[in-house]
Amino acid sequence: MSKIAIFFGPLKGAVNRVADKVKDAIGEEKVEMVPVKDATVADLEKYDKIIFGISTVGKETWHATYNNVDWAKFLPEIGKTNYEGKKLAIFGLGDHVTYAATFVDHIGLLAKELMANGGTLAGKVPADDYEFDESEAVEDGKFLGLPVDEDFEPELTDERVKNWIEQIRPEFGF
């Protein structure tokens, strides 16, 4: 069976923590961890099953981010390949209290970039499960990936990850 890649960044923060939980839930031996920091399109092309881990730490554009340099560097690579036939899913870290009007926006930015390049996403979750005002990550009442809030709802993370892994399991076939 081909390995599932978790492309994640930045290192050592909440995304990294949740990426480890996702890896453990799937089974370490089935997963390849790929920090986006030094990854390129060639790394993306190696895998048919990819889970992306991202946080929202900036404003409207990737280039406005000042904290998430890993993703700002990697985003241009995303558009250099086609995702037709690949299994894709995204989890995204955010803070639904302080940033209720831009909650996990970068799930939306990344999802739209993938979809513009032929990708379809597994693992959408109902927006009704979360409290927030606005998010660019919502389409037709669903988040385009799994939002996780380690700042204000860390106690919900394990359950969220567990349920989400069960949701995407049939699609990814792990």
Ligand SMILES: Cc1cc2nc3c(=O)[nH]c(=O)nc-3n(C[C@H](O)[C@H](O)[C@H](O)COP(=O)(O)O)c2cc1C
């Ligand atoms: C400067 C800054 C801006 C942020 N902007 C947003 C935001 O617009 N929307 C959101 O949902 N969370 C926002 N957050 C919260 C982060 O996404 C959250 O703390 C996340 O867990 C960070 O994960 P990381 O340390 O792995 O990057 C922001 C955090 C910081 C420090």
